[in-house]
Each structure stands twice: as C-alpha cells, then as structure tokens.
Amino acid sequence: MIKKLEKILPLVQKPARYTGGELNSVMKDKEKVDIRYAFCFPDSYEIGMSHLGIKILYSLVNDRADAWCERVFAPWPDMEEKMREHDIALFALESGDPIKDFDMIGFTVQYELCYTNIINMIDLAGLPLYSKDRTALTPLIVAGGPSVCNAEPIADFVDLCMPGEGEEITNELIDLLKIHKKKGSTKQEFLREAAKLDGIYVPSLYDVSYNDDGTVKAIKAKDGAPATVKKRVVSDLDKVFYPEKLIVPFIEVVHDRVTHEIFRGCIRGCRFCQAGFLYRPIREKSPETISCQCEHLIKTSGYDEVSLSSLSSSDYTQLETLLDKLLEWTVPQKVNIALPSLRVDNFRKDLIEKLTSVRRSGLTFAPEAGSQRMRDVINKNVTEEEIMSTSRKAFEGGWTAVKLYFMLGLPTETEEDIKEIAALARRVVDVFYAMPERPKGKTVAVNCSVSTFVPKPFTPFQWEPQLSREQILARQELLKTTNTNRKVQISFHEMHVSFLEAVFARGDRRLSKVIENAWRNGCKFDGWDEYFNFDVWMNAFAECDLDPEFYANRTRSYEEVLPWDHMDYGISKKFLIRESEKAKQAQTTAHCREQCAGCGADKLNGGECDARCKNLVF
Amino acid sequence: MRDVRIWFSKSGAVKYVSHLDMFRLMTRAVRRADIPLWYTEGFNPHPYISFLQPLPLGVETCYEPLDIRIEGEIENEEIKNRLNAVMPDGMHIEAVTQAFCKPAEAAYGEYKIVLDAEDISAEEVVRIIENGGLTCEKSAKVRGRKGTKIVDVSAAIHSYEVKQENDTVVIFVTLPASPELTLNPLQFLTGISNQYGTVLYPLEASRIRLLCADMSAFS
Known part of the structure; x- marks a missing residue:
C-alpha cells in the first residue's frame, strides 16, 4: 500500500473497501502481462462485490496468463474527498496502481442512475470525460451490462460498448487490443477493427441526426461499422466458463454468499420487465453442473449459503432434481439454500419444506398489480386464487410476514386498479386469520412495496409514457387513503428517482451534457437517497435546454426512430408491437413453454431456445 | 467437545477488518479448513467462536487469542496447519493451545x-x-x-x-x-x-x- 493511502485510510468509513487483499483475489506480476484491465463497478464496494457478473468476468480474464484484471469500485464520498485532497488518483484494489496507466477500463452498467458515478470515476482516474478527448489507444474505456442496450446517454463518454453476455467477447476484445497495442495502432484504427467483432458497439462510428421536434431522424453507421449491432449470447451454460473461486470480502456485502445462476432468460414475458426480454433466449444449466460448481465454491470460500439465481427460479425445469442434489451435501455441511425469485403460481409446499429443513429467509411475492385486468395488461399471468393459495401455503409453512411488490402508473391503469392493490393486501391478511391452526399469539404483517412504472427499451411498453409526477403523487395518495388495514404496510419507492430512470432508460446522446452538468454540480451516487438531489438534476436539464418530460412522459409512435434502433437484442419490433397491442386489449400471452410467441431471440443462438425443446413438467 | 485457543497475527490490509467482520472471517476460515466445529443446538445452529479482546480498526497484532469449540478428534498442530493453508494474506496462525487463562x-x-x-x-x-x-x-x-x-x-x-x-x-x-x-x-x-x-x-x-x-x- 502506498504511504499516502495508509495515512488517509484511518480517516474514512470502512477502510477495508479500499485495501484489496481479500481471500482469492488475484495478484500477478505486472511486468509479465500484456494487458492490464481495470474492471469498474460504478457503485459502492458492498453493492459491486454482490454482483455475479463481475466475479465471472474477473476470473475469466485472470485465467489468461497474458492479462490481469483488477477491481475498482466507486469510492464513497468521504474517501473521494480525502483522495482529491491528497492527490490520489483512482487506483485498482489488487495492485494499488492508478487505473489511468491500465490498457482497458471497463464499466458494468447495471442501472441508469450510476451514470454520474461513471464519469466521476473517469475524472478521479485523471482522464478526460469524453471519448473524443482521450486520443491515445490506451486506456480504452469500455462498457457492458444490461443498460448498454441503450447506451446513448453515455455514448459520448465511452469508447465502445459490449451489448449482451460478456463471457466470449471480453476475451476477443483483449486479444484484439493486444495485437493493436503491439502494432502501435491509433485509437481510430483499433475502434474500426473492433466494430467488426460481433457484439461490439462503437458509438463514435454512428451519426445521429434529429428532427425539428427533437425526435431522432436517423442513425447512420460509418467507416464499415455494421448498421445494427447484435448482442452476444453464450450458447451452452454447461460449457461456459464459471469461476472456481470467489473473492471473499473482508467486510459484509449485500449478498454475502455463493450465488449461482441456474438459467438465463425468462419464459414469462411480463410486458414491463426489461430483463425478461433482454436475457432471452432461455438457456438452462444442468443440475449436475450447478451442484458440483456450488460445492466447490463453498469449499474454497467457506460461505454458509448458496443462492440460486435466475429471473424466475420456479420455472427451472429440474428444480426438484437440483434441490435434491444440493441437499445431499448442504445439510451435512450446514449450508443454507436461498431461492429468490419464486413465482406465485407454481410455489409448492413440498418445495418450501425442503428448504426449511435448512434455514428460512423472508418471503416475497410480486403480484405487480392489484386487479386481474391490470395483471392481464402487463401479462403477469397470475390469478388472485393463486396469490391466495400461495399465501395460505406460506402461512401454513410458518411464515407470518409476507412482502408484496406492486407497480403504480402502469399503462391503462384506473383508480379502480389502484384501490385493488389495498384490497388484495387485505385479502392476504384475511387468509391468515381464516387459518384454523394459525400460530397462537402471532400476528401477520403484509408489507407492500410500491414502485413507479418505468417504461424500458426492448419491452412492449417501450412506446408508453410514464405518468407525470403530479399524477403519480395523486395515485400514491389514493392508495394510502384506501388502505385502512393496520396489518398492511404500504411503502413507496422514491418517485423522482423513477422519473430520472425513465428519462435515461429511453434517452438519446444529447443527454450526456445533462449528466456532465449534474455531476459538475455535485450529483453522484444518485441511486442512494442520501445523495440524490432532484433539484440539481432539474437545473441541469434547464441549463442544457432539454426537457426531461420529452423523454419520460411522451407517448411514442411505432414509426418513430428510437435512439436504440441500431441495437439488435434478438427481440423483433414486430413482436413488441404485437404484444403492445394485446396489452391495450388486456389480452394475455401464454408463457414460452406453453406456446412460442415468436419473439425472435432464438435466432441469436442458432435457432435454439430451451423453452421450446424441454417438456412441460408442471 | 473441547475449547481450543487459537493464537493469530494480522498485518497489512487485514488490520482494517473490524471486530465484527473478523468473526465472519474466522468462521469462514474454520469452515474452509474443515475443522470439526461444535454447533449450538436448536433451529439455527451456529458455531462457538469467541474473540477475547477486540482490536480497534487499523491496529495490527502479533499474538492474539481466539477461542473455538470443537468436536471430534483433531490435534492442535493439525488445526494450525489446516487453518494456515486457507488464511487470507496477512493472517497467520502462530499457535494452537489449550485455553489456560480465563478471558x-x-x-x-x-x-x-x-x-x-x-x-x-x-x-x-x-x-x-x-x-x-x-x-x-x-x-x-x-x-x-x-x-x-x-x-x-x-x-x-x-x-x-x-x-x-x-x-x-x-x-x-x-x-x-x-x-x-x-x-x-x-x-x-x-x-x-x-x-x-x-x-x-x-x-x-x-x-x-x-x-x-x-x-x-x-x-
């Protein structure tokens, strides 16, 4: 550790965020590698170290002898202040070296509200914010993660994006950079070559023109870049790289356990859910592979919990087989299995019982909407009966607290739909009291967490407006006054945050100025209530002469050129329009195993989709 | 079932690990080392691991006691060797002894x-x-x-x-x-x-x- 750092560490909160040296972190001799890669997570250490993707890609790059991947997180504001005061540039945790001397700096973009953190980190590294002002080939600044499906708001800051899954493209990119670094190519020469790789988007090779009304007129590729950029997918999850060791943080992080992805994609097609479309097609990992990899990771980490991760775990076709396999070794080793993302409709009691044989965590369900009509509009194919029977099973299984997720401001929503949220929660409470052998002396708690609907790209609702802030407030008020049951707690997600998300999710390139302005006026860690400053943001829009409501609250036509139209995530626009029209009629679409809806994502995987070839088991 | 006293040293980055996080760190290390721990009975079994004297953040230590309760046959020397094979950098087990003094x-x-x-x-x-x-x-x-x-x-x-x-x-x-x-x-x-x-x-x-x-x- 450098002496300068040693002196400031005692002055900041949780210094172990900045020291590195955790178990299973990778040290290499920097003289013996060709490419040094700084993998940045633009949020706190605790959030970043809970993320599975960074762990996979970290191990993947470090598996190569010629490259060294190190981690970087956004320093907490107290640390940033000390770093600026003592002239310490942003450094990587493993070596402590400044990342401006690295060959590649990669950001994983998990949500829109980390944009200010990204440019703050570029600035802390001592580099110019805009790609055009960084003229040397290295350090190359790249971005990946779900939010690069529309990278336009940050397109001017980064040199290239990697839409889709990173397991293959990361290595291909490193190979290419290694060649061009040796050749002494210019940044332009390199970027033109990189754009030829499948799954690489170089924003500077696309010219965007605008109509007088502010909408996008055209997006034109130049210098040999492809007209549309296809996202990358991995075809076989049993063969794809998976880490053998996980870094074990010194301090407690949000998800402090072994996380294992059991399948990618989602068969459900809920119309508001971006992840449900972005990660298609469906690809399952076999129970044998999962169990074997988990057991190994538990051995090398010493963790006492395995979390099975996916968008909807009960849709994994071999869940029972998998649990049996896992329980064989988790019970004697006193390892807990966490199974988040269960669905209401196929939640099974025998399954709960298997899990309670180890340890029990909280129970959360996401009906998303109160009325059946509303749930049909969003294609959340869950009936009231299923919600009630699941609650009953949960209460019978010993749970006394249930958390329910809802969304407010969904397309076509009426006052009746909102009142139904409170009514539904009340009926769940009634289920508890209707139980003849309910636990004596125990009360029930139904906690409703209500967020504001954010229309996202690559969903059937991508053309929909978000409700105005006044309308949202009024509806929140209505819901609050409708609920009179004391066992039902309703909490709302900060509405202004959802508004900004709606702006940036479907934003265009002109927004980079707004991000820069807000950051210069102190915005960072926007996802954190204590740092979120809405007024500064609104001021930034005004100073840049851009109307945030143009992005968030406007209905778009199917004909309008969308800022992300040059991105190909497999999902066809035809399919999205079809789904959008069905939503307006409150018509549902069956899940992918019942009948293929023809979304088009299978063509990314040579026509293969695990939703189609597997037999129904439910 | 018996109590053993583990004497460890810590220096470098580990010195910034707080008392509470040290507990987690040692629990995981003991699990990795596959030391037969004694677990409390009841619905939520947990091992018995006890630090005698908390150290403030940023302070290193040369010879620090920590008590754990084990079950089954295992030599003190074996405990020491197994733990040292799985410790993070900066942490080292100096000795494993009987717990002579009371905390x-x-x-x-x-x-x-x-x-x-x-x-x-x-x-x-x-x-x-x-x-x-x-x-x-x-x-x-x-x-x-x-x-x-x-x-x-x-x-x-x-x-x-x-x-x-x-x-x-x-x-x-x-x-x-x-x-x-x-x-x-x-x-x-x-x-x-x-x-x-x-x-x-x-x-x-x-x-x-x-x-x-x-x-x-x-x-």
Whole structure:
C-alpha cells in the first residue's frame, strides 16, 4: 500500500473497501502481462462485490496468463474527498496502481442512475470525460451490462460498448487490443477493427441526426461499422466458463454468499420487465453442473449459503432434481439454500419444506398489480386464487410476514386498479386469520412495496409514457387513503428517482451534457437517497435546454426512430408491437413453454431456445 | 467437545477488518479448513467462536487469542496447519493451545506505535508523556444512554519506551486491557496529539501481546 493511502485510510468509513487483499483475489506480476484491465463497478464496494457478473468476468480474464484484471469500485464520498485532497488518483484494489496507466477500463452498467458515478470515476482516474478527448489507444474505456442496450446517454463518454453476455467477447476484445497495442495502432484504427467483432458497439462510428421536434431522424453507421449491432449470447451454460473461486470480502456485502445462476432468460414475458426480454433466449444449466460448481465454491470460500439465481427460479425445469442434489451435501455441511425469485403460481409446499429443513429467509411475492385486468395488461399471468393459495401455503409453512411488490402508473391503469392493490393486501391478511391452526399469539404483517412504472427499451411498453409526477403523487395518495388495514404496510419507492430512470432508460446522446452538468454540480451516487438531489438534476436539464418530460412522459409512435434502433437484442419490433397491442386489449400471452410467441431471440443462438425443446413438467 | 485457543497475527490490509467482520472471517476460515466445529443446538445452529479482546480498526497484532469449540478428534498442530493453508494474506496462525487463562484474567496490552519522524521527534514524545495530563474521549454509557467520557490516559499508562529509528519514532507502551478499563494505542495517541496540538497518524500500530495482572504473559 502506498504511504499516502495508509495515512488517509484511518480517516474514512470502512477502510477495508479500499485495501484489496481479500481471500482469492488475484495478484500477478505486472511486468509479465500484456494487458492490464481495470474492471469498474460504478457503485459502492458492498453493492459491486454482490454482483455475479463481475466475479465471472474477473476470473475469466485472470485465467489468461497474458492479462490481469483488477477491481475498482466507486469510492464513497468521504474517501473521494480525502483522495482529491491528497492527490490520489483512482487506483485498482489488487495492485494499488492508478487505473489511468491500465490498457482497458471497463464499466458494468447495471442501472441508469450510476451514470454520474461513471464519469466521476473517469475524472478521479485523471482522464478526460469524453471519448473524443482521450486520443491515445490506451486506456480504452469500455462498457457492458444490461443498460448498454441503450447506451446513448453515455455514448459520448465511452469508447465502445459490449451489448449482451460478456463471457466470449471480453476475451476477443483483449486479444484484439493486444495485437493493436503491439502494432502501435491509433485509437481510430483499433475502434474500426473492433466494430467488426460481433457484439461490439462503437458509438463514435454512428451519426445521429434529429428532427425539428427533437425526435431522432436517423442513425447512420460509418467507416464499415455494421448498421445494427447484435448482442452476444453464450450458447451452452454447461460449457461456459464459471469461476472456481470467489473473492471473499473482508467486510459484509449485500449478498454475502455463493450465488449461482441456474438459467438465463425468462419464459414469462411480463410486458414491463426489461430483463425478461433482454436475457432471452432461455438457456438452462444442468443440475449436475450447478451442484458440483456450488460445492466447490463453498469449499474454497467457506460461505454458509448458496443462492440460486435466475429471473424466475420456479420455472427451472429440474428444480426438484437440483434441490435434491444440493441437499445431499448442504445439510451435512450446514449450508443454507436461498431461492429468490419464486413465482406465485407454481410455489409448492413440498418445495418450501425442503428448504426449511435448512434455514428460512423472508418471503416475497410480486403480484405487480392489484386487479386481474391490470395483471392481464402487463401479462403477469397470475390469478388472485393463486396469490391466495400461495399465501395460505406460506402461512401454513410458518411464515407470518409476507412482502408484496406492486407497480403504480402502469399503462391503462384506473383508480379502480389502484384501490385493488389495498384490497388484495387485505385479502392476504384475511387468509391468515381464516387459518384454523394459525400460530397462537402471532400476528401477520403484509408489507407492500410500491414502485413507479418505468417504461424500458426492448419491452412492449417501450412506446408508453410514464405518468407525470403530479399524477403519480395523486395515485400514491389514493392508495394510502384506501388502505385502512393496520396489518398492511404500504411503502413507496422514491418517485423522482423513477422519473430520472425513465428519462435515461429511453434517452438519446444529447443527454450526456445533462449528466456532465449534474455531476459538475455535485450529483453522484444518485441511486442512494442520501445523495440524490432532484433539484440539481432539474437545473441541469434547464441549463442544457432539454426537457426531461420529452423523454419520460411522451407517448411514442411505432414509426418513430428510437435512439436504440441500431441495437439488435434478438427481440423483433414486430413482436413488441404485437404484444403492445394485446396489452391495450388486456389480452394475455401464454408463457414460452406453453406456446412460442415468436419473439425472435432464438435466432441469436442458432435457432435454439430451451423453452421450446424441454417438456412441460408442471 | 473441547475449547481450543487459537493464537493469530494480522498485518497489512487485514488490520482494517473490524471486530465484527473478523468473526465472519474466522468462521469462514474454520469452515474452509474443515475443522470439526461444535454447533449450538436448536433451529439455527451456529458455531462457538469467541474473540477475547477486540482490536480497534487499523491496529495490527502479533499474538492474539481466539477461542473455538470443537468436536471430534483433531490435534492442535493439525488445526494450525489446516487453518494456515486457507488464511487470507496477512493472517497467520502462530499457535494452537489449550485455553489456560480465563478471558477476565487479561489485564494489560503491550503495544508498538510507529510515527513518522517528520511529524514529531522522539524527545518531543517523551516530553509530552512526562508532562502528564494526557486525556482522550471514550464512548461510554452515561446514565443508561450512549455518550462519551473523558479518560485520564496518563494515569493509565503502565510503562513506556520511546526510540528514534531512522526516519521513524517507535513507541512501546503498556496499557490496561481489563474489563474495568481498556485503552487502545490509538486512544493513547489521541492523548499525545491533544497535547501536541496536531493530529498524529501512526505508520503502524500493533498489539505485541496480552498480559495478566502480575505481568506474566496471558496464555
């Protein structure tokens, strides 16, 4: 550790965020590698170290002898202040070296509200914010993660994006950079070559023109870049790289356990859910592979919990087989299995019982909407009966607290739909009291967490407006006054945050100025209530002469050129329009195993989709 | 079932691991080492792992006790070897012994503090300690509420020694570490800083060992 750092560490909160040296972190001799890669997570250490993707890609790059991947997180504001005061540039945790001397700096973009953190980190590294002002080939600044499906708001800051899954493209990119670094190519020469790789988007090779009304007129590729950029997918999850060791943080992080992805994609097609479309097609990992990899990771980490991760775990076709396999070794080793993302409709009691044989965590369900009509509009194919029977099973299984997720401001929503949220929660409470052998002396708690609907790209609702802030407030008020049951707690997600998300999710390139302005006026860690400053943001829009409501609250036509139209995530626009029209009629679409809806994502995987070839088991 | 005392050292990045996080770190290390732990009974079994004397953030240690309860046959030497094979950098198991002393028998801690000679000279440190009147604030319960109290550091110093070594000033000091009063080296340094008028940051602070009331080594 450098002496300068040693002196400031005692002055900041949780210094172990900045020291590195955790178990299973990778040290290499920097003289013996060709490419040094700084993998940045633009949020706190605790959030970043809970993320599975960074762990996979970290191990993947470090598996190569010629490259060294190190981690970087956004320093907490107290640390940033000390770093600026003592002239310490942003450094990587493993070596402590400044990342401006690295060959590649990669950001994983998990949500829109980390944009200010990204440019703050570029600035802390001592580099110019805009790609055009960084003229040397290295350090190359790249971005990946779900939010690069529309990278336009940050397109001017980064040199290239990697839409889709990173397991293959990361290595291909490193190979290419290694060649061009040796050749002494210019940044332009390199970027033109990189754009030829499948799954690489170089924003500077696309010219965007605008109509007088502010909408996008055209997006034109130049210098040999492809007209549309296809996202990358991995075809076989049993063969794809998976880490053998996980870094074990010194301090407690949000998800402090072994996380294992059991399948990618989602068969459900809920119309508001971006992840449900972005990660298609469906690809399952076999129970044998999962169990074997988990057991190994538990051995090398010493963790006492395995979390099975996916968008909807009960849709994994071999869940029972998998649990049996896992329980064989988790019970004697006193390892807990966490199974988040269960669905209401196929939640099974025998399954709960298997899990309670180890340890029990909280129970959360996401009906998303109160009325059946509303749930049909969003294609959340869950009936009231299923919600009630699941609650009953949960209460019978010993749970006394249930958390329910809802969304407010969904397309076509009426006052009746909102009142139904409170009514539904009340009926769940009634289920508890209707139980003849309910636990004596125990009360029930139904906690409703209500967020504001954010229309996202690559969903059937991508053309929909978000409700105005006044309308949202009024509806929140209505819901609050409708609920009179004391066992039902309703909490709302900060509405202004959802508004900004709606702006940036479907934003265009002109927004980079707004991000820069807000950051210069102190915005960072926007996802954190204590740092979120809405007024500064609104001021930034005004100073840049851009109307945030143009992005968030406007209905778009199917004909309008969308800022992300040059991105190909497999999902066809035809399919999205079809789904959008069905939503307006409150018509549902069956899940992918019942009948293929023809979304088009299978063509990314040579026509293969695990939703189609597997037999129904439910 | 038997209790064993594990003596460990920690230096480098690990010194910033808090007391609570140390507990998690050791629990995982013991699991990785596959040491047959004794678990509490009941719905939520957990192992018995107990740190005797918490160390403040940023303080290293040379020989620190930690008690665990084990089940089954395993030699102390085997426990030590297995643990050392799975410890993170900076953590090392120095010895595994029987738990001779009771936790409450610990009375003093012997510390080493290294300062930058650019910040203060050895003579100045000695002068300040000899002048007396060192105090520091310590969090304490005041009439059942969380508050702070002023502790007389000078009265608590058992013995000390100050040396100039190249461009550093090295202080050895013995401070109370008993249930009645515990002072850590950073609080001692705060006492000096208060008198000196400038905040001193240590280049290094470490606990050398724990002592019993009769100044014999805590074992």
